[in-house]
Amino acid sequence: MENRKANENNCCPPEDNRPDLRSIEGPEADEELAQMLKALAHPARVQIVRILTRRDSCICGEIVDVLPLAQSTVSQHLKVLKEAGIIRGEVDGTRVGYCLNQRALRRFRALVAGL
Amino acid sequence: MENRKANENNCCPPEDNRPDLRSIEGPEADEELAQMLKALAHPARVQIVRILTRRDSCICGEIVDVLPLAQSTVSQHLKVLKEAGIIRGEVDGTRVGYCLNQRALRRFRALVAGL
DNA sequence: CCCGGCTATCGTCGATTGACGATGGAAAAT
């Protein structure tokens, strides 16, 4: 039995859970969608999201250990995901814990579902 | 009233509607997902999919007219989408009609939903 | 048969991506 709840992240500040009122289509939505697609369009970044899904949160070093890539490369991929709003990072001393931004992921799924 | 049905394409041969038995996760799914994400990760290609969604099918020239891009560029984008299996093209004389591959799109949505 | 419209492909060029090692900086450990 796990002591985590489905709607909580265990490493980052609580999320904004207000509903997303933005439209699912139109020029802005197209741009937004393309941007998120681009951020995810790399096997390593898909894997990172998968890892965070399983672990619920994860420090950077663990991801580096799992992926067959140099530390700097992983850091670069994390940056791409973070800038797209898909993940969030929380500094904890010398470590950095990353977790999914569930709100952004919901938005992404909604945009894809609208295709 | 339209004479088209939601589950039919009006330009391409009938689709294979058998359920997709492939897994939604794992290394192969990651690669497959990253490939589809990459194919869609461009504003012009998102727009093309949107156009095909609205029109149900569309000849190449119409897409060229709508997008602010050269004909050769649009053709290139169509090729990317086609190679990823997201759209299908049917030659009709001197024209080529494109339509969505709903089966592939369903697969894509399922993969994204599994993130 | 040649011509004109429609589409795909080729070649090119600048911009972006993705990989790496090296370096830097901040906090923890000694």
Add this chain to the structure above:
DNA sequence: ATTTTCCATCGTCAATCGACGATAGCCGGG
């Protein structure tokens, strides 16, 4: 205080992308 650990950033290089014009191929109409 020094060293160690962890992570981000920088610089570089090859590879890929995305845009375009030019060109080739194909089919239908005249």
